[in-house]
Amino acid sequence: MQSLNILEKESLENWDESWDLIMTLAGGHITSKLFNVLMKYSICDIINESPKHYKDIAIIINFNEFSCYRLLRYFVPFGLFKENDGVFSITDKSKRLILGGSVHSQCKKMSSIEYFKLFESIPDSLLQNKNLGPSSLGYSGFWDIFKDNQDFKLLFTEGMREYSNLSLPTILNKTDFSSFNSVVDVGGAHGWVVGKLVEKYQNLNGIIFDLDVVINSPINKIQHPRVQYVSGSFFESVPSADCYVLKFILHDWADEKCLEILKTISKSMKENSKIYIFDSIIDPANYKKEILFLDMCVFQFFNGKERTINQWRQLYDTAGFNIDSINYETKPELVILSKKNK
Template sequence: MASISNAITTPFLLKAVICLGIPDILGRESPLHYNQIAAKINPSDPNPDVVRRILQSLVRNKIFCEDPSGFFSHNNLSSTLVSSKNIHAMVMLQTSQPMVASYSEIHKLALGGSHESAFEVANEGKSLYQYASHNLGFSKMFRAAISETSERFMVAATREARKAFEGIKGVIVDVGGGHGACVHKIVQDYPHLKGINFDLPDVVAAAPQYPGIEHVGGDMFKGVPSGDAIFMKAVLHNWNDKNCKRILQNCYKALPENGKLVVVEEVLDPAEERPVDMDILMLAAIGGKERSENEWNELLASEGFANISLSLTSSNDLQVVIEAYKCT
């Protein structure tokens, strides 16, 4: 049990090597002795011993390799931390002060009360999205972390889940689309479609322009833009069933008869570690939850969606593409 509670240091050591630029240093030149790494981090006053201790702890977790003479190099896991690969955005988000403070308050959610997430308990009653809208640094970290996983997944989804996108004509609306990278990828691969990226006003105001994509700001709890199809990725898992139903009702209103809803989410299976971890992340960060296949079917059917089907992709993100149709 002590080793489990001491494992809290690992994400912070990942943050430490990222802040020190070590993944990029070893990406340029490797293997390097820890004295050489330290000198490249801070040529004027290096502390090689601290560098060695940080790296050796990560090596014990199979991140980086060390040879007996103190030379370090990348392995498959550590090489994902180089800045060009962007996994570091997720590490920086998870180890940021507002997120760490949230994990420390999870127990309070079990006591009842009005808070929907541990994030609110820890961050002066603000939800994650309210906090992000007032804190540019946190918002940038959040966007970078989300877009890294989304871009990877969308490459696989548009190529492999063709059934979900083929046959859609006209306008596809990405509800909670962030900066619009997902709908941009859909429109790139299915150029007969026009895309609308819908998100909170402050989010779309900071979004880049993409050809064929119109950004629309608003609140999905009040309404969403009309379209021939609606796409929603990693949105519903942010919310409890009551809030999901409100979003789905607005999607239903925005679709024509037999209009298509394409939802991308993880499917909870207690045998799989990652969706269970993600379930706790949702609980802490925003008050949402992951759902099993049955729960997704029931949720969508409860708001008038039928002919529900799921497809897997080869992406290792464990997200599935769920198709459903507005049933009148």
């Protein structure tokens, strides 16, 4: 009897673990497709107003009643909803998904039709070691998508704002900008980081530097008397400043392009200027899912990559920079650079 109980326990564990592999790895696209429906019809927002019976929700979104019910109950084990006899209520987890929630735009973006299409070619991309994502949508480059698809551009830039919001507490609390009078956020888009920095440091003036297609897009930008927006390309020139912030910029580019960006910045740097680079650092002894997830995204979209600290060191050294310090307490990690003495 004892051996039978052990077998039953092992069988149950194998069953649960096997189905977790099936649903998470093999069938993850199914969950994402269903999640896309959830976000498309703003169901979290509807339930956030007050708990509602699935029949009432079905009327609001013009769905078949039972189809609505099976969609809602699918996400109960994920912790997105609670159910009581057909009445569904919101949870702390799903509050992050409502409009204005901490990951609303990111989740809506990553479960969008555009993202599904962008990743259709990932097997061939890996085979050829070449990013084919944009070509899946009929474009030669990722940023070209923005020219025709304003909704996706807005969703993408809002998603980047959420990235900034998630990282801002560690950037503000774990870094020091007090010695600088001017800072340029290179590829800063909405200006959230610099906006918060100039609020904290009264002596600081900020410049948001990005492409014209980003600067002049209808995104919710920071407005502050000590912040200005400048459009241009960091492959050509950047404004002069005491400090340059690059947050999730270099991981979008292959090494040779990163070198071009860093050398462009180097030309505008003052004698004691610093570069604050906020980018993920791969630790081969402790892989993080989110970093390796980003690695696949930046590869498929831009031919970029996440890097180990040794890869970062080699890149900075080749570009003519010293690493002054590495801060692992910020999210993403912070590396501070200074120009090598000639």
